[in-house]
Amino acid sequence: MTSLTAVDPARIDALATELRTLLGEACVTTEAASLERASVDGAGMSPLIKELLPLGRAQLVATPTSKDLIAATVAAAVRHGVPVTPRGKGTGNYGQGIPMGGGLVLDTSRARRILDAGNGWIEAEAGAVIWAMEQHANRNQQQLWMYPSTAQSTIGGFVAGGSGGTGSIANGLLHQGFVLAVEVVHALPEPTVVRVEGADAVPYLHNYGTAGIITAVRVGTEPAQPWRALLASFPTYEQVVGLMRPLASLTPTPRLVSGDRAEIAACLPADLAIPAGRASLRAILDEASVADATALIEAAGGTVDRVLEGAQHTVKLSMNSYNHPIEWLQKSSAEPYFHVEVLGDALVDDLAAVEAVYPGGMLHIEAQRDRPIGMLAAPYVSPAQVLEGFDRLAALGVRTHNPHQWAVDFEPERTTALAATTDPLGLLNPGKLGAVVHEHTGTQM
Incomplete structure (x- = not known):
């Protein structure tokens, strides 16, 4: 992308002057490094989006310190006709927090009571x-x-x-x-x-x-509940995947159950102490179900390596679930990887076919209330390769969500109709509503 959308600097200057009076000098900046930081999120996790970066650049950053000041900041931006992109910690992965219309990035992280x-x-x-x-x-x-x-x-x-x-x-x-x-x-x-x-x-x-x-x-x-962090390992990943339904059915219900092939597990933080060459299963369990979980794991051919008490251990497992194992894989590999979010019983029942949709495919799996979900990762070749796999996954009964795009894809028609009233000038996070990034955007899981 050779040029980025920007707002007339005179309007930015006028808004900055008003916001400095409203919020204080320390809460408003046009300093270059701050603008750069406010213009990126985790979009680099998608190699498809990474090829398109940069997608936008803030011209002004404001950090209101209360919910009332957030409201006043938005109103000021509207009066000056300046787009507003809201931002928390910037941990989103796919460009939804990038200010594609330029203008103001509204950092809410100091309104934290x-x-x-x-x-x-x-x-x-x-x-x-x-x-x-x-x-x-x-x-x-x-x-x-x-x-x-x-x-x-x-x-x-x-x-x-x-x-x-x-x-x-x-x-x-x-x-x-x-x-x-x-x-x-x-x-x-x-x-x-x-x-x-x-x-x-x-x-x-x-x-x-x-x-x-x-x-x-x-x-x-x-x-x-009295949660425990349980880490187990297995000779094969198929043994891990086969436990997703039984572990999810434990009473009390687990808070988390994640699993990875040995190749992905080897990329996870060393302090998880996952044995080399073994597939990994990590779970947050109520202490009352640890014995039952241990019995299931051992009956399936696995070993419970550690059971740890304390929030510092359970949150560590959380921080290495969902997208995070794929991020560790990307950081550890010399070649780029992409992933697709997937859901369906075939993740358990037809694992080999699911992984074979993409050459070199590896599934990270999560237990879920109704059916397992996961992140199917593979070495990246081209956008066409990624998108062509969606139909093959659908033929296996696997629902997909395409993470390589930034458009609103949860009830977009409803959001468009609502925004016509709540944002009549189209100033809120422009570029994210009604956008088409790739011909096939997948379906919301």
Whole structure:
């Protein structure tokens, strides 16, 4: 890409002047290094998107320190006609946080107060770190229903861009009851914040802030459990995959069950102490189910290598689940790898056929409430190679989600209709709604 979209510098200067008065000098910057940092996310994980970078560059960064100041910042940007791209910790993987329209990057990470908590819920500003929310809940003998594999993400970033994570075996995805309420600012000239609850909050989830910028979130909690980190290893990966359903069916339900081939396991952090040359199974289990899990593992030909108590151990397993093993594989390999998100019983029942869709294919697998999900990785050749595999996976009964694009793909028609009212000037995270990145975008899992 030879040129990037930019807003008239006069409008940027005028907005910067207003925001410095509103937020303070320390919360507004046009410094080059800050603009560069605010213009990237984890899009390099996709070799298809990496070929297109850079996709956009911020012209101004603001870091409001409260939910009310987030709302005031959005209104100021609207009055000056400047696009607004919201950002939490920037841990998204596929370009959804890149300011493709230039303009303002609104960094919410300093609006991080935990506002209140009660039996079954906790509420925080959008920039609150999810692991801090989990710790706060723990002090009240509660736990979050779920948290993402990147536990240091912000709650606003997670609900605006994520899907599920640790806890999803029992509790499903974030739009299936986890989010109890959101406060959202619409893109209007005066600060306009609405609070929506229950099903009414769902249209604002997983749309990257294109229909409204989240300022506060209330999510579900449940009674805390005594979790244990279990690490096991096996001679073959097929033995690991065969345990996804039995382990997911344990009582109490595990918080996480992840598995990798020996080739991927060898790329994971050394302090996990995974035995060389063996496939890896990692699980977060209630202490009451450790004995049953051990029996299943040993009956399947595996060895329980360690059972560890303490949040530092369980969160480490979370941080090495979902996309993260593929990231470690990419970092460790001299050749580029891509991945496709996959879901279906064939991941267990027809593993060899699934992996054979792509030459050199290797599946990272996760137990899930209804059926296993995973990340199918393979050496990267071309976009055509990636996209052609989708039809072959569909023929195996495998649903796919294409991570090599940044467009809103969860109820996009609903989001477009909502944004017509909430963002009439099209200033919220432009380039992400209605975009077509590749001819075949896959389906939402």
